[in-house]
Amino acid sequence: NAGVMQNPRHLVRRRGQEARLRCSPMKGHSHVYWYRQLPEEGLKFMVYLQKENIIDESGMPKERFSAEFPKEGPSILRIQQVVRGDSAAYFCASSPRSSGQTDTQYFGPGTRLTVL
Amino acid sequence: DAKTTQPPSMDCAEGRAANLPCNHSTISGNEYVYWYRQIHSQGPQYIIHGLKNNETNEMASLIITEDRKSSTLILPHATLRDTAVYYCIVTWAGSYQLTFGKGTKLSVIP
Numbered sequence: 001n002a003g004v005m006q007n008p009r010h011l012v013r014r015r016g017q018e019a020r021l022r023c024s025p026m027k028g029h030s031h032v033y034w035y036r037q038l039p040e041e042g043l044k045f046m047v048y049l050q051k052e053n054i055i056d057e058s059g060m061p062k063e064r065f066s067a068e069f070p071k072e073g074p075s076i077l078r079i080q081q082v083v084r085g086d087s088a089a090y091f092c093a094s095s096p097r098s099s100g101q102t103d104t105q106y107f108g109p110g111t112r113l114t115v116l
Numbered sequence: 117d118a119k120t121t122q123p124p125s126m127d128c129a130e131g132r133a134a135n136l137p138c139n140h141s142t143i144s145g146n147e148y149v150y151w152y153r154q155i156h157s158q159g160p161q162y163i164i165h166g167l168k169n170n171e172t173n174e175m176a177s178l179i180i181t182e183d184r185k186s187s188t189l190i191l192p193h194a195t196l197r198d199t200a201v202y203y204c205i206v207t208w209a210g211s212y213q214l215t216f217g218k219g220t221k222l223s224v225i226p
Contacts, residue, residue, distance in 0.1 A: 004159075007202035033212060041189065042203075054151075056212070091159050097214075105214060107159035 002027065004108035005074075005092050012114045019079040019086070021111045025094030032075040033093040034067060043091060049075060050097075053080045056065055087114075120204045125221040126200075135221050141183065141185040147208045149180060151189045152216075155200040160166040160216070163202075184217030194224045 005024040013019050025032050031050055036044040049069040056109035057067065062115040064082075069075040079086055089112050118170045121139040128134040140149065148167050164171055166187070171178045174178040177190040203219040209210055 002152075006159075006212075013173075034192075035214075035216075042218060043214070045213040048212050053159075059213070089157060093160075094212075097212075103209070103212070104162055104165065105212075107160055109159045 003049040004092055004106055004109035006090075006092050006111050008058075008111060009109060010112050010114070012116060013082045014116050015083055016066055016081050019082050019113055020075040020108070021079075021090050023075040023092030023094075023108060025075070025078070025092075029094035029096050029106075031095045031103075032069050033095070034075075034077050035091045035107075036094065037089040037091065037110075039088070064073075079113075084112070084115045086116045087113055120200075120217055121205055122144065122204055122217065122220045123138070124218065125223070127223050127225055128191075129226050130224050131193055132198060134194040134222060134224070135224065136189040136190070136191075136202050136204075137186065139186045140204070140206045142145065143184050143206050145208050146207070148209065150185050150205040150214070151178065152203045152214075153198075153200040154203070154219070155197075160203065182191060194222075196224050196226065198222065199224045202217045 007022050034046040035050050037043045047056045047057040047067045049100045064080045066078045089110045093107045095103045095105045097103050150165040151163040154160045164176050166178045180187045201219040201221050203216050
């Protein structure tokens with residue numbers, strides 16, 4: 001059973017370019033979460049999505065960042081006009097989100113974004 | 117979510133049991149205790165979780181005190197591959213924002 005998949009694993013962008021990070025959830029999971037880990041820091045929640053819906057984006061920076069989870073295909077985290085401070089590891093997690101039960105999140109390997 | 121306190125680092129001899137403590141004195145009745153680990157900047161790996169009772173799976177055991185104010189993650193026979201940062205997270209069933217603190221850096225020594 002394949003786990004959460006993320007690509008690319010490493011991404012290098014120059015300041016001002018766009019970065020697109022992809023996440024395919026585990027089979028049977030319909031809920032996706034994005035977290036960011038800055039160097040030497042813990043993971044910080046960014047956004048929670050279901051298919052075609054953003055449920056909570058309270059952790060997303062107000063500008064330049066957006067996320068989607070279309071009906072078909074992977075979830076995308078998009079960063080426009082990247083700056084050096086966006087350099088970080090971005091992790092995606094997925095869960096089945098069974099109602100009435102605790103919901104365990106399973107993480108992918110991450111995408112390491114480096115902005116030159 | 118309740119705050120957790122973990123020692124910043126621990127050492128464990130290879131083959132011995134690793135006991136990682138976590139304090140969560142403000143935990144409420146509907147909050148679960150989750151443990152994840154992160155091996156050298158890989159994605160966090162789910163280990164185990166529990167509410168009131170002790171839990172065991174193929175990776176570890178989770179011992180929760182009767183008052184639920186603290187817990188211990190036990191790796192029964194630590195190997196070098198268990199060297200990682202271990203995170204204790206308290207969260208309620210409906211929550212989806214996992215709050216990662218600094219965790220405990222476990223070093224397994226040959």
